[in-house]
Amino acid sequence: MRAGQPVTIKDVAQRAGVSSATVSLVLNNVADSRVSAATAERVRAAASELAYAPNLVARGLRRRRTNTIAVLSDEIATTPFASRMIGAIQDVAMRNGLLVFMVNTAGDPETERSAVVAFNQQQVDGFVYACLYHRVVDLPPGLGSNVVVLDGRTRRPRFPAVVPDDRGGAQAAVTELLAHGHRRIGFVNDYSATVAADLRLKGYRDALREHGVRFDKRAVRNAEPGLEPSAEAAVRLHEDAGVTALFCFNDRVAIGAYHGLRRHGLAVPRDVSVVGFDDQEFVADYADPPLTTVALPHYAMGQWAAEELIERINGGTDQPRVCEMPCELVRRGSVGPPRADGT
Amino acid sequence: MRAGQPVTIKDVAQRAGVSSATVSLVLNNVADSRVSAATAERVRAAASELAYAPNLVARGLRRRRTNTIAVLSDEIATTPFASRMIGAIQDVAMRNGLLVFMVNTAGDPETERSAVVAFNQQQVDGFVYACLYHRVVDLPPGLGSNVVVLDGRTRRPRFPAVVPDDRGGAQAAVTELLAHGHRRIGFVNDYSATVAADLRLKGYRDALREHGVRFDKRAVRNAEPGLEPSAEAAVRLHEDAGVTALFCFNDRVAIGAYHGLRRHGLAVPRDVSVVGFDDQEFVADYADPPLTTVALPHYAMGQWAAEELIERINGGTDQPRVCEMPCELVRRGSVGPPRADGT
DNA sequence: CTGAAAGCGCTTACAG
DNA sequence: CTGAAAGCGCTTACAG
Numbered sequence: 203m204r205a206g207q208p209v210t211i212k213d214v215a216q217r218a219g220v221s222s223a224t225v226s227l228v229l230n231n232v233a234d235s236r237v238s239a240a241t242a243e244r245v246r247a248a249a250s251e252l253a254y255a256p257n258l259v260a261r262g263l264r265r266r267r268t269n270t271i272a273v274l275s276d277e278i279a280t281t282p283f284a285s286r287m288i289g290a291i292q293d294v295a296m297r298n299g300l301l302v303f304m305v306n307t308a309g310d311p312e313t314e315r316s317a318v319v320a321f322n323q324q325q326v327d328g329f330v331y332a333c334l335y336h337r338v339v340d341l342p343p344g345l346g347s348n349v350v351v352l353d354g355r356t357r358r359p360r361f362p363a364v365v366p367d368d369r370g371g372a373q374a375a376v377t378e379l380l381a382h383g384h385r386r387i388g389f390v391n392d393y394s395a396t397v398a399a400d401l402r403l404k405g406y407r408d409a410l411r412e413h414g415v416r417f418d419k420r421a422v423r424n425a426e427p428g429l430e431p432s433a434e435a436a437v438r439l440h441e442d443a444g445v446t447a448l449f450c451f452n453d454r455v456a457i458g459a460y461h462g463l464r465r466h467g468l469a470v471p472r473d474v475s476v477v478g479f480d481d482q483e484f485v486a487d488y489a490d491p492p493l494t495t496v497a498l499p500h501y502a503m504g505q506w507a508a509e510e511l512i513e514r515i516n517g518g519t520d521q522p523r524v525c526e527m528p529c530e531l532v533r534r535g536s537v538g539p540p541r542a543d544g545t
Numbered sequence: 546m547r548a549g550q551p552v553t554i555k556d557v558a559q560r561a562g563v564s565s566a567t568v569s570l571v572l573n574n575v576a577d578s579r580v581s582a583a584t585a586e587r588v589r590a591a592a593s594e595l596a597y598a599p600n601l602v603a604r605g606l607r608r609r610r611t612n613t614i615a616v617l618s619d620e621i622a623t624t625p626f627a628s629r630m631i632g633a634i635q636d637v638a639m640r641n642g643l644l645v646f647m648v649n650t651a652g653d654p655e656t657e658r659s660a661v662v663a664f665n666q667q668q669v670d671g672f673v674y675a676c677l678y679h680r681v682v683d684l685p686p687g688l689g690s691n692v693v694v695l696d697g698r699t700r701r702p703r704f705p706a707v708v709p710d711d712r713g714g715a716q717a718a719v720t721e722l723l724a725h726g727h728r729r730i731g732f733v734n735d736y737s738a739t740v741a742a743d744l745r746l747k748g749y750r751d752a753l754r755e756h757g758v759r760f761d762k763r764a765v766r767n768a769e770p771g772l773e774p775s776a777e778a779a780v781r782l783h784e785d786a787g788v789t790a791l792f793c794f795n796d797r798v799a800i801g802a803y804h805g806l807r808r809h810g811l812a813v814p815r816d817v818s819v820v821g822f823d824d825q826e827f828v829a830d831y832a833d834p835p836l837t838t839v840a841l842p843h844y845a846m847g848q849w850a851a852e853e854l855i856e857r858i859n860g861g862t863d864q865p866r867v868c869e870m871p872c873e874l875v876r877r878g879s880v881g882p883p884r885a886d887g888t
Numbered sequence: 889c890t891g892a893a894a895g896c897g898c899t900t901a902c903a904g
Numbered sequence: 905c906t907g908a909a910a911g912c913g914c915t916t917a918c919a920g
Contacts, residue, residue, distance in 0.1 A: 210897055221907045226899055236905055258666045259606045260897035263912050268602060270646075270667075285628060292649050296656075301667055303613075304647040306635050313639075323601040324613075324644055429831065457831045464833065484828050488772065488800050490807065553913055564891045569915055579889055603913035606896050 209252045218248035225249070229256070262325060270301045271511060272321040274342075275332040276309035283482065287332060287352060290504025298512050300327070309334075314342040322346070327515045330507050336365050336398040348514045352507040355397070355524060362514070364506045364525040368398050371496040371529030372405025372449070373412075375477040378494065378531055379447040380413045383539045384475060387415070388445035389422045390435045390455050399424075399451065402479065406449055421445055425455060432458025437466055440474055446540040453478035453485045456493055456536075471538035481532050491535035499527040552595045561591035568592070572599070605668060613644045614854060615664040617685075618675040619652035626825070630675060630695060633847025641855055643670070657685040665689070670858045673850050679708050679741040691857050695850040698740070698867060705857070707849045707868040711741050714839040714872030715748025715792070716755075718820040721837065721874055722790040723756045726882045727818060730758070731788035732765045733778045733798050742767075742794065745822065749792055764788055768798060775801025780809055783817055789883040796821035796828045799836055799879075814881035824875050834878035842870040 214229075215222040220241060227235040228245040237245075248254075262268035273291055288304070295302045303321060307313040321329070328348030333339055339354045341361075351363035379387050389406045392399040407417050420443050425431040432450070436459030439445045450456035456478035463474055470476050470491060478486055481497035506525050557572075558565040563584060570578040571588040580588075591597075605611035616634055631647070638645045646664060650656040664672070671691030676682055682697040684704075694706035722730050732749045735742040750760050763786050768774040775793070779802030782788045793799035799821035806817055813819050813834055821829055821838035829836040849868050 208897095211899095212897080222897085223899080223908080224906060227906090230899080232900095238905060241905080255662060255666045257606075257668065257897050258663075259602055259611060259668045260912090261899075263600075263602045263606055263896090263914085264898045264900085266912070288647075289649055292647070296648070296660075301646050301663060302648070303644050304631075304635070305639070305645070306632055317639075319598060320601075320644060323598045325600065325602045454827060454831065457827075461833050482827065484797060484800075484825065485831065488797065488828065490804050551913095554915095555913080565913085566892080566915080567890060570890090573915080575916090581889060584889080600913050603896090604915075606898085606912090607914045607916085609896070 208257070209254050210257065211254070213252055214245065214248045214254050217252060218244045220245060229254075266325075268325045268327055269299055270303060270324070270326045271295060271328045271330065271508075271515075272303040272305065272317075272324075272326045273330050273332055274314065274317060274321075275304070275306055275334075277306060277334050283334060283480075284353070284498070284500045286500035287504035287507075290501045291330060291352075291508045294505055294508035294512070300512070311342065315344070318342050318344045328511045330511055332507075335396060336368060336401070337396045348511060350507045350511045350514070353503060359522050359524060362507075362510045362522045362524070364503045364510070364527060365397075366498050366503065366529050367526040368401035368529070369405040369408065370526075371479065371498075371531075372402035373409045374405075374529070374531045375479065375494075375496050376406050376409035376449050377412070378533070378537060379449065379475060379477060380409060380415070382447075382475065382537055384447040385415055385540075386443070386445045387421065387447045387449060388436075388439035388443060390432055390439065390448060390450045390459060391422060391424050392451040392455075393424045393426045393431075402451060418443070425451070425458070429454075429458040429461055432456075433462025433465070435459075435462075436474075436476075437462040440468065441466075445474070447475040447537070448477070450476060450478045453480045453482045453489075453493060453495055456495070457485060457489060460489060470536050473541060475537040475540070477537060479529075486532070486534070489536070494534045494537045495532050496529045497532050499529060503527050551600070552597050553600065554597070556595055557588065557591045557597045560595060561587045563588060572597075609668075611668045611670055612642055613646060613667070613669045614638060614671045614673065614851075614858075615646040615648065615660075615667075615669045616673050616675055617657065617660060617664075618647070618649055618677075620649060620677050626677060626823075627696070627841070627843045629843035630847035630850075633844045634673060634695075634851045637848055637851035637855070643855070654685065658687070661685050661687045671854045673854055675850075678739060679711060679744070680739045690862060691854060693850045693854045693857070696846060702865050702867060705850075705853045705865045705867070707846045707853070707870060708740075709841050709846065709872050710869040711744035711872065712748040712751065713869075714822065714841075714874075715745035716752045717748075717872070717874045718822065718839050719749050719752035719792050720755070721876070721880060722792065722818060722820060723752060723758070725790075725818065725880055727790040728758055728883075729786070729788045730764065730790045730792060731779075731782035731786060733775055733782065733791060733793045733802060734765060734767050735794040735798075736767045736769045736774075745794060761786070768794075768801070772797075772801040772804055775799075776805025776808070778802070778805075779817075779819075780805040783811065784809075788817070790818040790880070791820070793819060793821050796823045796825045796832075796836060796838055799838070800828060800832060803832060813879050816884060818880040818883075820880060822872075829875070829877070832879070837877045837880045838875050839872045840875050842872060846870050 211222045332352040333354035349361045355363045423435040425435045432455040478495035486493040486495045554565045675695040676697030692704045698706045766778040768778045775798040824840035829838045
């Protein structure tokens with residue numbers, strides 16, 4: 203052990219008066235190694251005295267297993283959304299002694315490819331491919347078989363995937379409105395035909411049907427991104443389609459609706475009730491009035507993804523499952539009964 | 546090259562009919578290796594035909610340099626805030642061929658320690674220690690010398706650090722209010738005495754002094770976290786201290802102020818002008834009216850931190866600098882002139 | 889101009 | 905019960 207140099211297994215071996223093989227056996231608690239208790243004790247003492255910590259790079263080379271995973275994300279890690287998914291992955295990884303690489307590919311296929319190559323060179327044990335929102339993804343090539351898809355699904359179910367139960371969440375949202383007595387309920391959906399948009403529309407219709415309310419396509423509008431289109435859609439739905447309540451594709455859309463309604467002298471929930479989706483921090487809870495919404499189970503999804511990946515890494519590569527995580531309604535202040543005069 | 550096995554330098558050597566040493570020399574473009582052009586060509590051809598990609602773990606072991614860095618963050622990576630800092634680090638890292646490990650320690654010293662140990666075992670080349678907000682931090686032990694602190698500073702300047710110029714930003718915010726004619730300007734500061742709170746108060750006073758407005762400590766209040774305390778503080782400042790404009794510690798506080806003001810029938814900016822701090826996405830821009838605020842230069846700070854770290858890793862370990870990144874005013878709709886009647 | 893050898897720090901049969 | 909040896913896949917003096 204030269205001064206300033208990191209302490210290696212050799213240093214421990216020397217201090218304990220044994221071979222480095224024995225040190226390895228002891229420190230790794232190898233089951234049938236038959237090292238005498240006394241020797242083992244000496245090794246452990248030496249290791250602790252020298253504050254020995256194995257070089258994981260050397261171990262990784264030798265074992266062909268690095269105990270690292272890579273999270274590839276299309277923006278999500280660096281976006282306010284769903285940072286809880288990342289948090290969950292890290293928590294699970296830490297509990298299981300894995301270190302996690304993270305990269306943001308901005309959804310660019312070229313960047314994705316080169317990231318996959320780099321992480322393969324780095325010998326990661328597996329990948330989680332995290333999406334910004336529930337959609338169908340084309341996975342980059344070369345991922346191998348230890349992959350799980352987070353908040354997205356592949357065309358064919360080659361890998362495990364976890365997604366929110368958008369349909370059930372939407373149904374819960376609309377049911378909440380129905381339970382307050384609303385019958386004319388508008389839906390401001392997303393402009394793009396994502397899986398999420400499609401499922402939330404289905405959930406909306408499920409709830410109406412269940413309550414014997416006829417679906418009216420004039421009560422559904424798609425809004426481009428941004429506050430203005432949502433504001434416009436909300437106002438039109440109320441004024442033209444006579445809607446007394448609004449289910450919004452997400453919380454940002456709901457905020458747009460708030461803006462439009464207020465501008466027209468309409469109060470939430472007195473004149474129009476509103477429900478959002480996402481339960482986005484500092485958006486739903488900071489709205490005025492606080493927004494009733496459906497929580498996306500980001501943490502639970504991240505956790506599921508990480509645990510499933512670890513299982514695959516450890517050899518359990520059975521049928522890839524798709525997990526639909528339930529989405530709970532969060533009641534706040536934006537839902538009330540319709541006005542008595544029905545306008 | 547056995548089927549199914551990854552291709553190694555040996556495979557390339559064999560196919561090119563040279564030794565693996567030569568392959569290494571060629572593929573690494575070693576300057577004075579004096580490999581003949583013809584041989585080099587054969588090696589390159591073989592490598593490309595086999596789609597050879599060097600095993601970074603083996604290389605890391607041998608070179609004692611892994612081209613990986615670790616980002617330790619007290620929550621930030623998994624919080625809506627400042628995800629741009631992380632994005633910037635990843636961008637810079639990718640451009641420089643570094644892979645980045647990320648871990649969220651939740652600020653827990655025990656977790657921090659063990660993360661540092663783990664990353665040292667993993668032989669990372671350096672650390673960035675990222676803070677949720679500008680404060681004084683105690684770094685965990687064992688970080689080595691390749692460290693930079695992001696959005697925080699250490700008691701003694703042992704390491705480079707990058708922080709926002711909170712004082713200048715606050716001054717710009719208050720100057721904006723003064724420029725609109727306000728003279729009674731309140732400040733809703735943070736409840737905890739962080740570096741940021743202290744500097745923003747200084748900037749507030751700087752601006753007042755520069756415009757010949759006397760500092761009045763009754764115009765300053767500290768608000769506990771949450772909407773309510775901020776709402777309360779804003780209303781009191783207006784009603785008791787006669788303030789016509791409000792500078793808020795951050796955008797969330799400003800939203801609290803909006804709530805309180807509206808509840809009292811006060812309109813922004815007609816009755817009271819408001820300026821925030823952070824330019825938090827979906828908070829400042831989605832406020833009604835959109836909030837004039839000061840942008841925290843998250844991306845620029847992350848970039849600076851990553852570049853500085855890389856410089857240190859590459860040997861440039863001179864005096865640790867502290868960079869104060871300028872904070873720009875973002876004008877939106879929450880500032881107007883004071884009411885003619887001065888209330 | 890190029891190859892044989894040593895070695896980075898581990899782990900794992902194998903031999904005794 | 906324990907050690908010597910080989911080897912994971914690279915890189916780097918060194919020799920010729």
